[in-house]
Amino acid sequence: MSEQIAELIEFDIRGQICPSTLLTALREVNSHRSALKTGRVQLAIMTDNRDSTATIPDSVRNMGYAVTVKKTQDHYRILIGK
Amino acid sequence: MLSTATLYVISVSLLLGGTAGFVMHRSDFCIAGVFRDLFLFRQAFMLRILLLLIFASMILFELARHFGILRDYPYLWIAPASFSNIIGAFLFGIGMVLAGGCVVGTLYKMGSGNLLSLYAFGGLLFGSVLYAEIHPLWTSLFAQTLVFSGLATLPQLLDVDPTVPVLLVALLVSALWAGVLRGLPWTRGAAAEGYLQPWKAALFLALIGLLSYVFVGMPLGITTAYTKLGAMVEQLFFPQHVAGLSYLSAQPIHYLPPFSDLTLIGGAGPHFDAVAIIQYPLIVGIVLGSAFSAIRLGEFRVHLRAPRRQIVSVIAGGVMMGLACRMTPGCNVWHLLGGLPIFSLQAVFYLIGLLPGAWVGSRILQKIVVR
Numbered sequence: 001m002s003e004q005i006a007e008l009i010e011f012d013i014r015g016q017i018c019p020s021t022l023l024t025a026l027r028e029v030n031s032h033r034s035a036l037k038t039g040r041v042q043l044a045i046m047t048d049n050r051d052s053t054a055t056i057p058d059s060v061r062n063m064g065y066a067v068t069v070k071k072t073q074d075h076y077r078i079l080i081g082k
Numbered sequence: 083m084l085s086t087a088t089l090y091v092i093s094v095s096l097l098l099g100g101t102a103g104f105v106m107h108r109s110d111f112c113i114a115g116v117f118r119d120l121f122l123f124r125q126a127f128m129l130r131i132l133l134l135l136i137f138a139s140m141i142l143f144e145l146a147r148h149f150g151i152l153r154d155y156p157y158l159w160i161a162p163a164s165f166s167n168i169i170g171a172f173l174f175g176i177g178m179v180l181a182g183g184c185v186v187g188t189l190y191k192m193g194s195g196n197l198l199s200l201y202a203f204g205g206l207l208f209g210s211v212l213y214a215e216i217h218p219l220w221t222s223l224f225a226q227t228l229v230f231s232g233l234a235t236l237p238q239l240l241d242v243d244p245t246v247p248v249l250l251v252a253l254l255v256s257a258l259w260a261g262v263l264r265g266l267p268w269t270r271g272a273a274a275e276g277y278l279q280p281w282k283a284a285l286f287l288a289l290i291g292l293l294s295y296v297f298v299g300m301p302l303g304i305t306t307a308y309t310k311l312g313a314m315v316e317q318l319f320f321p322q323h324v325a326g327l328s329y330l331s332a333q334p335i336h337y338l339p340p341f342s343d344l345t346l347i348g349g350a351g352p353h354f355d356a357v358a359i360i361q362y363p364l365i366v367g368i369v370l371g372s373a374f375s376a377i378r379l380g381e382f383r384v385h386l387r388a389p390r391r392q393i394v395s396v397i398a399g400g401v402m403m404g405l406a407c408r409m410t411p412g413c414n415v416w417h418l419l420g421g422l423p424i425f426s427l428q429a430v431f432y433l434i435g436l437l438p439g440a441w442v443g444s445r446i447l448q449k450i451v452v453r
Contacts, residue, residue: 015385017182017198017392023452051110054272069273074383
């Protein structure tokens with residue numbers, strides 16, 4: 001990998017109203033569009049919303065970004081990047 | 083000492099509620115989310131799943147009727163349509179989006195440890211008893227705007243056998259399946275542990291609805307119990323006021339459980355009666371079923387921090403839903419999963435009000451609550 005990740009921006013949406021997780025993900029992906037495309041930024045979203053583990057990857061992949069979802073203890077960590 | 087009929091109804095309701103709660107948690111089956119996501123994100127995946135659920139319920143109810151399994155048709159407690167239903171459903175639509183879940187969604191989310199849903203539950207109880215204050219006025223409006231001569235279903239109105247509209251809808255669905263629905267996805271790639279695909283959950287819920295109809299006498303419904311529970315709390319503080327409210331003192335419901343010859347009475351007031359034995363176990367079952375699922379997955383966790391705007395939103399949404407549940411009367415689960423499958427006219431009116439309500443709720447949520 002030639003480029004390094006400059007910044008990991010984390011959002012803790014656990015315990016919030018539906019669909020905060022998806023709204024936050026879409027808003028932040030849009031506002032960090034160019035930095036995400038070049039790999040300078042990655043977004044990490046912590047959520048306890050099971051539905052988001054389907055809706056966020058669906059939406060964000062359609063926008064051309066890579067997404068991984070991992071379960072960490074009692075919640076899910078959704079990583080969005082280049 | 084509880085009678086055998088009472089114990090029977092409590093056991094069946096608890097079992098059905100528990101199964102529904104488990105299924106809903108596994109697939110995160112949020113009916114409020116179906117409409118909200120349609121308006122907010124133009125996502126129709128869960129709308130297709132909801133239509134599958136309604137269609138499957140329609141087929142199951144009709145087969146059960148055809149083979150004589152249903153003692154009552156239409157089911158117990160079905161009511162005629164009135165234009166006032168549309169107003170109630172509109173308010174419900176706003177409320178369910180602002181509360182982050184409908185009356186049933188609130189329960190399964192609460193069961194998995196969601197504190198905001200507990201606040202919404204409190205709002206629901208408050209809104210439900212608030213209705214008792216306007217009941218005489220609302221009853222009058224209901225009577226004045228009653229339509230279709232008080233008939234409850236479309237087959238009754240058209241004086242045709244229910245098989246006729248069922249076959250017509252089945253033909254329509256077949257055409258849609260071969261046409262616009264062709265090639266659209268019915269599964270989603272969720273990464274959640276123990277995830278149950280929503281189409282499977284829909285079929286489970288249709289089966290649970292049928293079992294409720296056969297063994298309890300009606301589809302799933304829980305909202306009168308919210309008023310009852312709220313009235314029990316209110317009675318602790320204002321016993322004289324509660325005793326003076328006509329809506330809470332009346333016991334107009336006569337309930338004959340299937341396979342029983344003992345008629346029970348009930349109402350919305352703070353008494354342990356027919357409504358309590360049907361709906362309390364359903365409520366408890368949904369919460370426990372969901373909690374069981376969340377604990378099994380290691381996902382039960384209460385998060386105390388939530389933005390203040392969201393706390394206000396869920397409480398306000400809960401109050402609106404509680405009030406609307408009695409104005410309609412009934413909730414989205416009662417009307418969409420119970421009423422629509424047998425062509426209840428009130429359920430059709432309900433849908434007409436619910437859609438614009440959910441749209442308004444989605445706008446408020448996006449512009450004010452989650453910013």
